[in-house]
Amino acid sequence: MKARFEGMRPGEPMIVDEHGRRISITLRLVPETPEEVAELKKFCRMTDAFTFIIDEEYRENSAHIAPVYAERSFSVVQRPSYPEAVG
Secondary structure (H helix, E strand, O other): OEEEEEOOOOOOOOEEOOOOOEEEEEEEEEOOOHHHHHHHHHHHHHOOOOEEEEOHHHHHOOOOOOOEEEEEEEEOOOOOOOOOOOO
16 A cells, blocks of 8 residues: 655645645555455544545556545644744
């Protein structure tokens, strides 16, 4: 199974706010064998950690073993550009 991050590198699609700041990164788990597809589907049903998705575009590409993946978005922590005075 491969893990792919989306939204971390320049040029990748990312979720942004109204000011263009990145607010979310997506982690996508891509199974490579039928056994991994079954495990991932079961895991997604047992937990709410990832969403199991069937990608119709993969069905047309014979290079992919399984046209499915699981993904979850994580919030990006926005650090202030200036230190706040504490005290």
